Amino acid sequence: MLAIDLTHSAHSRAQTGIQQVSRGLLDAMTDLTDAEAIVYDRFARAWRRLDGRERRHLKHVDSRKGVRRKRAHWSTWQRLRGRWLANLRGKRLVLPPEGRYRGLLVPEFFGSDVGPWLPALRERIGGPAVAIFHDAIAFRHPELGMPETTKRFPQYLRELAQFDAVAAVSEASADELRECWARLDLHDPPPVHAVQLGLRRPPQQRPLMPAGPRPDCPELLMVATLETRKNHEALLKAAETLWQEGLSFAVHLVGMPHAVTGKPVVAQVKALQEAGYPLIWEGGLNAAALEERYRQCWATVFPSHLEGFGLPVLESLDYGKPAITTDRGGLNDFVHHGGCLVVEPNAHSVETALRRLLTEPELHPCLCDEAANRPIRTMHDFAADLRDLLDQLATAKSAGRP
Incomplete structure (x- = not known):
């Protein structure tokens, strides 16, 4: 089974691009292969499967109006439950059962509440780990971003370099990531693959509208x-x-x-x-x-x-x-x-x-x-390309190739 980290999207009502991609990718990937979402519960100090509230959130969030606040929201119950479990276990990090997952996909920008705990998760899973990279705007144009994102971004770039591969959403993003790693003087980073995004809709169900006559007030x-x-x-x-x-x-x-x-x-x-x-x-x-x-x-x-x-x-x-x-x-x-x-x-x-x-x-x-009359990629196309990339990495690992 493939694990997909949706720690932020499972708790955010934001409707920005990264959230749309992350939620759409989960739907498409579960159609194509055996996959499920996981989260890092910082209150329980545990990587775990989604609870009922998180599953309901992902199911219904698209029907809700978007909000300005992009921060993840954890309910009082989730916080109290997590802290109780953490104290019960002596605050040790809890990882998924060994052998449950064959690979890891991280489609979100991960902050300091998640990034430090990813290496242990990757080691437990053992299979290929791929992160999706969206853009380097916060690094190259810090004046345009949120201060906390801008401050965090160099460390995020360093943590990306620990994955087996990175899938950038465009050729431009792939070039930007390589340039950022060079500026940070990171040696021997993982390969970067440009995997073009697609839209969140079922394949073969394009919502095409006829052109029609020109209205009086377009x-x-x-x-x-x-x-x-x-x-x-x-x-x-x-x-x-x-x-x-x-x-x-x-x-x-x-x-x-x-x-x-x-x-x-x-x-x-x-x-x-x-x-x-x-x-x-x-x-x-x-x-x-x-x-x-x-x-x-x-x-x-x-x-x-x-x-x-x-x-x-x-x-x-x-x-x-x-x-x-x-x-x-x-x-x-x-x-x-x-x-x-x-x-x-x-x-x-x-x-x-x-x-x-x-x-x-x-x-x-x-x-x-x-x-x-032009072809339009869907999220299923994007997911299929990522699945193939993960399969290629798994084959290379099993053969002992870097």
Whole structure:
């Protein structure tokens, strides 16, 4: 059986990319192979299977509205139970039964509450251990991240180097990780494999929407945390210019504000709303509500400065909706294959693309057709590639190869 560490996702209501990937990967991997989620219970000092509360959380969290707080929440009962068990066992570290698991997969960014206890878990399991790497933004651009994440990140990178292999979610993320290890002067790190992400939906059930006639007031959707890195500023400046020119369209933003860099974006949004422009901002949405926003929109915009992957763009294309997007970071892996207008991350470039999309009658249907006819990876594709990687590592270990 494969163990999948979901210590954070089993206790967090956040709907950000890492949580979506971690939860979706568990569902897909359990469809493909014998696998289950585990957590590190810091109160019990134990690696263990999920309890009933954690299983219910993973089952129902997608139906709940997203929240700003990303921290994991442990109930009072879980804390008291854990401390009682830890005292009962003399506070020794408890590991899974020997032979229960054949490998370990860690899809989350792990903090100091989990990282120090991973080596003992890997040693107990004995089989291959693979971590998923999302991006190095906290290391390369510390001004854009949460202070505690930025402070923790160098040690996290060192702990990643203890795995048998790392699966980066894009070619850009793979290159970034190798560069980070070189900057930290880490010698002989494990191999890094670029394994492109996929979407959380059943295979062969693509939610493709027909293009349809152009509405009187097309709606442009942007799904992203409100923060400097996502570059709402470029979209909002471009939209204001075009509104002042008399073009008819609406902008719909979905996302919670970032605790550190979100305030200027929120101020810009509120100023445009107070000026009477057709700008809607919703916070976090549950999965069903977000699906409806994608179905209703005419196109999406994603002018991000830097991405480990860029799931909202792939989601847009999955619905057959064109995307105005940059190709920074992991976006470069897939945005040039149809359905996208690729822009630079500045207001002028976004404005030019928006004007073309709104005023050139043939452009939108052409992009819709490209989006509808391109292949879209799913989480099952991602899980299958990871399963194959784990199998290859297991074969190499059994043969005594490094």
